[in-house]
Amino acid sequence: MVRKWRIALLAMMLGFSLTACGSKTDSASAEQQLTIVDFGGVSSEAAKKALYEPFEKEYNAKITVVSPPDEGKLKAMVESGNVEWDVVSVFPHFVPRFEKEGLLEKLDYSIIDRTDIYPYMVSDYSIARYSYFWNIAYNSDIYQDGNHPRTWSEFWDTAAFPGARGLWKGPEGTLEMALLADGVAPDKLYPLDIARAFNSLDKIKKNVKVWWESGAQPPQLLSTKELTAAAVWNGRVSAAKAQGSKIDNEFNQAIEVFLSWVVPKNAPHKDLAMKFIAYASEPEQQAAFSKLIDYAPSNKKALELLPEDLKQRLGRSEQSKNETVIMDVKYWSENYDSVYDQFNKWLLK
Known part of the structure; x- marks a missing residue:
């Protein structure tokens, strides 16, 4: 009887162990990798502190940053079917062309909250990260x-x-x-x-x-x-x-x-890319970014989290807006x- 109880207990413990191992493997899987392309320099350093590192911690993800964006390379990747990038920062006038050529994924606005983003900074395929x-x-x-x-x-x-x-x-x-x-x-x-x-x-x-x-x-x-x-x-x-x-x-x-986030067509980690853009579009993260470098948030609510002297430096004071x-x-x-x-x-x- 004791032997049977010990066997049952061992089986139960083994089951818990396998479950735990499975969870760990999932969290470290390729689905948690994200490649983001931005422009480098001081803005990239600010993004690392305000966006990339906090997102890695919250989502148990590993972000690889590539600089600078290359529109020709993005097109070549999509057309060859060998897409390496997940999220790309681009000048917004490229977006309509990329959209027409079928190079982009539609953004998932069931995940990304566009409510407080300035309307002229949003499209089906792009959303502004900041303005300058x-x-x-x-x-x-x-x-x-x-x-x-x-x-x-x-x-x-x-x-x-x-x-x-x-x-x-x-x-x-x-x-x-x-x-x-x-x-x-x-x-x-x-x-x-x-x-x-x-x-x-x-x-x-x-x-x-x-x-x-x-x-x-x-x-x-x-x-x-x-x-x-x-x-x-x-x-x-x-x-x-x-x-x-x-x-x-x-x-x-x-x-x-302004600069926009886009997701290349058939990005390898599209779902995580949408979660990142949603995270980067929230007022708290945008305010944190603007406190590190004087570029203005695209989320209007982020301005409420910033002091008046910073709004002045961002070109977002009441006077400068006019x-x-x-x-x-x-x-x-x-x-x-x-x-x-x-x-x-x-x-x-």
Whole structure:
């Protein structure tokens, strides 16, 4: 009798052991791996602390971060049937093209809460992770006591505001700045008058010392006074200023852009990808990210968790919200290739 009891007990214990082993194997399975593609640099470091590491802990997942995004590689992966990426950060004007070519999964809005995301930042296939600004940045030693360019027209005016300028080596944002400098009203920008934009750029071309390609360039060149003013991503300037650089942002006529999350078609871990995007879209995580780098949340409720001085630095104060311009994603999605070609030809003149 005792022997039978011992056998039953051993069988029960073995059953518990097998169950436990099965649970452990599931948690460590390939389904808990996630590959995320973002742009690297300081924004990636902020995302690691505010999003990636907390998500890994909460979901018992392992995130591999790849940088930078490559739209051509995403397309090649999907078309070859060998998709390695799960979540990709992209410029939103690529989304309609990717959607048309069947390169993306529809986002699962039964999991992702889009309620408080700014409506212009959401589509069936993408949702914004944060917004940033193309704005005027300047050396605050050279331009003191508020005497710095406050409009793109003043930025263009190197007689009133002398010194070398820096502009992005690409047409997005740059053409909008040129038109604003030429007197076009913010609500009349689109569709862009390309000929007028290039005529405006002709007027400042000789003063553009650097056509920059990396976001780290302008803050460095501004801090060393090689440039007096530049068109810059605001978060890069704030980060450099916090480290002691004598540079600052001007948000008047700043052009708002945002980055979006997408999931490639047939992503290997699609379900976990949707859970990650849902997590990254929550106000608490977005507020944590904005506290680490001065990029604005796409979730309106996240702003309620931020102090007023930070909202000012994010371009989300009550005053700055009325001064900024939202880039037209639809326009760029339809005209990207042709305008880029014209811009590159203009640069070579």
